[in-house]
Amino acid sequence: MSERTTTIRTILAKHGKLNGSADTIADDKSLYSAGLTSHASVNVMLALEDEFDIEFPERMLTRSTFETVANLRLALDSLLGEESD
Amino acid sequence: MSPEELVLAHADLRDRLFAAKLLVPCGVDGLYGRSATFEKVLNGVDAAAYALGIVDDPITISFPPMIPRSTFEAVDYLRNFPQLCGPVFTFTGDNKDHSELVHRLDEHEDYSDCLSLSEVALTPACCYPLYPSLVGQLGDGDGWYSTMGYCFRHEPSVDPMRLQAFQQREHIRVGTPDDVLSWRETWVDRIPKLLESIGLEFRTEFANDPFFGRAGRLMSRSQIEQELKIEWLVPVFGEDHPTACVSANYHQNHFGELFGISTADGAEAHSGCVGFGLERCTVALFAAHGTDVSMWPDSVTSVLWP
Numbered sequence: 001m002s003e004r005t006t007t008i009r010t011i012l013a014k015h016g017k018l019n020g021s022a023d024t025i026a027d028d029k030s031l032y033s034a035g036l037t038s039h040a041s042v043n044v045m046l047a048l049e050d051e052f053d054i055e056f057p058e059r060m061l062t063r064s065t066f067e068t069v070a071n072l073r074l075a076l077d078s079l080l081g082e083e084s085d
Numbered sequence: 086m087s088p089e090e091l092v093l094a095h096a097d098l099r100d101r102l103f104a105a106k107l108l109v110p111c112g113v114d115g116l117y118g119r120s121a122t123f124e125k126v127l128n129g130v131d132a133a134a135y136a137l138g139i140v141d142d143p144i145t146i147s148f149p150p151m152i153p154r155s156t157f158e159a160v161d162y163l164r165n166f167p168q169l170c171g172p173v174f175t176f177t178g179d180n181k182d183h184s185e186l187v188h189r190l191d192e193h194e195d196y197s198d199c200l201s202l203s204e205v206a207l208t209p210a211c212c213y214p215l216y217p218s219l220v221g222q223l224g225d226g227d228g229w230y231s232t233m234g235y236c237f238r239h240e241p242s243v244d245p246m247r248l249q250a251f252q253q254r255e256h257i258r259v260g261t262p263d264d265v266l267s268w269r270e271t272w273v274d275r276i277p278k279l280l281e282s283i284g285l286e287f288r289t290e291f292a293n294d295p296f297f298g299r300a301g302r303l304m305s306r307s308q309i310e311q312e313l314k315i316e317w318l319v320p321v322f323g324e325d326h327p328t329a330c331v332s333a334n335y336h337q338n339h340f341g342e343l344f345g346i347s348t349a350d351g352a353e354a355h356s357g358c359v360g361f362g363l364e365r366c367t368v369a370l371f372a373a374h375g376t377d378v379s380m381w382p383d384s385v386t387s388v389l390w391p
C-alpha cells in the first residue's frame with residue numbers, strides 16, 4: 001500500500017468514526033455507507049490538510065471527494081502530484 | 086437587482102413598515118417592536134401553521150427563549166454557525182472586578198473580558214430544547230411534537246425579513262428514517278397549500294444552512310446533495326433574491342445519537358422538523374397585500390383569523 005493511502009486510512013481510523021476497520025475497508029467502498037457522517041468528513045478533511053500541508057480547493061469540497069479511500073487518494077494526488085515510489 | 090439596489094429595496098420595505106407603525110425601531114438593525122396589528126397577523130400565521138399539523142395530534146410544548154449551554158455546545162452550534170451564536174454572558178466577579186467593570190463603562194472601553202459565560206445561551210432554533218427532553222426510549226405512539234418560540238441569530242441587517250430576534254413555529258417528528266421521511270412528504274404537500282391560501286408566491290429548493298467557513302462549504306454541499314433541507318422561498322425582493330419562509334429538514338440520526346433517543350422499538354431515533362419563520366411570513370404578507378390589513382382580500386384574512 002502506498003504511503004499516502006496508509007496515511008488516509010490512519011486519519012480515517014482517527015476521525016472517520018467508521019463502523020468497521022479503516023485499515024481493511026476496500027478502496028472503492030462507500031465510506032458513507034460505513035458510517036462516515038458529514039461532521040466526521042469535515043474532521044477528515046481538516047486532518048488531511050494538516051498532515052499534507054494543503055488546502056482542498058472549493059471544487060473538491062464535495063461529498064464525492066470524501067466518498068471512498070480511492071477518491072481521497074485521487075484528490076491528494078492531484079493536489080500533491082503523483083507519489084514517487 | 087445589484088447588491089446596492091437590493092439594500093435599497095430592503096430599506097424601502099422596512100421604512101414602509103416603520104411608517105405604518107407595524108414595526109417600531111429599537112436602535113439596532115433586526116430588533117424591532119411590533120404593533121398589535123403585526124402581532125395579530127403573526128398569530129394568524131402561527132395558528133394556521135399549527136392547525137396544519139393537528140391531524141398528527143402532536144404533543145405541544147413551549148420552551149423559554151434560552152437553552153442550557155450544555156445543549157448549545159452539544160448540538161455543535163459553535164462548530165457550525167459561530168457567526169450567529171448568542172451565548173449569554175454575566176458578571177461573576179468580586180468588588181475589585183466590579184470596580185474595573187464600572188471604570189471601563191465610564192471610559193466607554195470594551196468590558197467583554199470582565200464578564201463570564203453563564204449556563205444558558207439564546208435559542209437559535211426553537212426545536213433544539215426538545216431533543217434533550219426526549220432522552221431514552223419513546224413511548225408507543227409518541228414521536229410528534231409542536232413548539233413555538235423566540236429565537237436569536239446574530240445577523241444584523243436592514244432587511245426586515247432578517248431579524249435578530251424572531252419567532253418560529255416548528256413541527257417535529259422523531260422515529261425511524263421511514264417515519265420521518267414520509268412525515269416530511271406530508272408537509273411537502275401541506276405547505277404550498279397554506280402559502281397559496283394566504284396569497285404568497287413561492288418556489289421550492291433544496292437548500293443548506295449557513296455553515297461557517299471552508300469546512301462549512303463541505304457541510305453545505307453535503308446537505309444539498311443529500312436533500313436534507315427543503316425551503317419554500319418567497320420572492321419579496323424579486324425572483325433573484327427570494328427569502329426562505331418555511332423549511333422542512335431531515336436531521337438523520339444527529340439528535341438521536343447526540344441525546345440518546347431511541348424509537349419504541351429500541352432503534353436509534355432519526356428526526357426531522359418543519360419550521361415556519363413567523364415574522365418572515367408576516368412581513369411577506371404586508372409586502373404582498375399592503376400595510377393596511379383592512380384592505381386585504383377576504384380569502385386571506387379568512388385563513389388568518391377564521
Ligand SMILES: [Zn+2]
Pocket residue numbers: 210211212213255334358359360
Ligand atoms: Zn428545527
